[in-house]
Amino acid sequence: xxxxxxxxxxxxxxxxxxxxxxxxxxxxxxxxxxxxxxxxxxxxxxxxxxxxxxxxxxxxxxxxxxxxxxxxxxxxxxxxxxxxxxxxxxxxxxxxxxxxxxxxxxxxxxxxxxxxxxx
Amino acid sequence: xxxxxxxxxxxxxxxxxxxxxxxxxxxxxxxxxxxxxxxxxxxxxxxxxxxxxxxxxxxxxxxxxxxxxxxxxxxxxxxxxxxxxxxxxxxxxxxxxxxxxxxxxxxxxxxxxxxxxxxxxxxxxxxxxxxxxxxxxxxxxxxxxxxxxxxxxxxxxxxxxxxxxxxxxxxxxxxxxxxxxxxxxxxxxxxxxxxxxxxxxxxxxxxxxxxxxx
Numbered sequence: 657x658x659x660x661x662x663x664x665x666x667x668x669x670x671x672x673x674x675x676x677x678x679x680x681x682x683x684x685x686x687x688x689x690x691x692x693x694x695x696x697x698x699x700x701x702x703x704x705x706x707x708x709x710x711x712x713x714x715x716x717x718x719x720x721x722x723x724x725x726x727x728x729x730x731x732x733x734x735x736x737x738x739x740x741x742x743x744x745x746x747x748x749x750x751x752x753x754x755x756x757x758x759x760x761x762x763x764x765x766x767x768x769x770x771x772x773x774x775x
Numbered sequence: 776x777x778x779x780x781x782x783x784x785x786x787x788x789x790x791x792x793x794x795x796x797x798x799x800x801x802x803x804x805x806x807x808x809x810x811x812x813x814x815x816x817x818x819x820x821x822x823x824x825x826x827x828x829x830x831x832x833x834x835x836x837x838x839x840x841x842x843x844x845x846x847x848x849x850x851x852x853x854x855x856x857x858x859x860x861x862x863x864x865x866x867x868x869x870x871x872x873x874x875x876x877x878x879x880x881x882x883x884x885x886x887x888x889x890x891x892x893x894x895x896x897x898x899x900x901x902x903x904x905x906x907x908x909x910x911x912x913x914x915x916x917x918x919x920x921x922x923x924x925x926x927x928x929x930x931x932x933x934x935x936x937x938x939x940x941x942x943x944x945x946x947x948x949x950x951x952x953x954x955x956x957x958x959x960x961x962x963x964x965x966x967x968x969x970x971x972x973x974x975x976x977x978x979x980x981x982x983x984x985x986x987x988x989x
């Protein structure tokens with residue numbers, strides 16, 4: 657069972673454990689301590705898991721506003737001295753979908769009017 | 776002035792982020808060609824780079840600023856700066872790394888101008904399943920873990936947050952991080968280790984450590 661307070665020997669190597677990554681490996685002395693210490697082994701495992709989860713964050717980015725792309729390109733247009741009137745691809749797709757849906761509704765309404773019997 | 780907290784929407788299915796960079800070391804030939812055209816001054820090529828990369832750039836800016844509106848400002852500044860200096864891009868680093876450095880620099884300037892404003896991040900409930908073919912219980916657990924970690928990152932002081940996000944999330948070298956933040960490499964490493972320690976104690980605590988968690 658792991659003790660709740662950190663022993664002095666573990667305190668002495670704590671910074672080394674946080675430093676371990678692809679570019680840094682433990683010195684033989686620290687490695688020897690870790691090999692004989694369950695608490696430090698658990699700490700190393702925690703850091704490994706932490707780094708793995710941190711790396712996975714970049715593959716799960718935040719959702720971006722559809723306007724952002726257009727805003728960036730508009731800033732570049734201004735820098736270039738071009739007129740800044742852009743519709744980002746995502747926003748254009750949304751507008752297109754809404755227009756298409758509206759068209760379908762209008763056509764359907766007309767069709768129903770034609771089919772409805774007079775009187 | 777303090778801004779209202781923003782909701783953080785996390786895309787948990789990478790296929791929903793079609794413009795994301797590949798993190799392998801081998802450069803994508805199509806991307807390389809696009810960068811070469813942009814370096815040669817072709818505006819349409821740079822626009823295409825914006826389309827392909829702005830989601831990742833925004834993700835980094837969001838994690839560095841902790842705020843959606845600030846991240847949007849930072850990303851716009853970063854692309855403007857990248858556009859103005861793309862002719863000097865030598866191609867000895869990957870375009871993504873070069874762009875990340877510019878975003879980091881803009882975020883650092885932005886944060887220091889703004890002071891140490893703390894923002895709270897709320898997580899949305901409508902998170903999409905990452906790998907439907909995988910064990911759903913594991914997927915839920917992984918998502919919860921990422922959310923806890925994202926929240927813990929946002930609780931870090933900005934100087935620790937910047938270093939750990941750039942190094943451990945976006946894989947920038949220590950030297951590049953030190954350059955962009957205007958600190959020495961050893962200071963960057965000290966901050967990184969301190970940040971790792973705080974995150975590990977909060978997200979993966981050993982017995983006794985969670986007593987200090989807020």
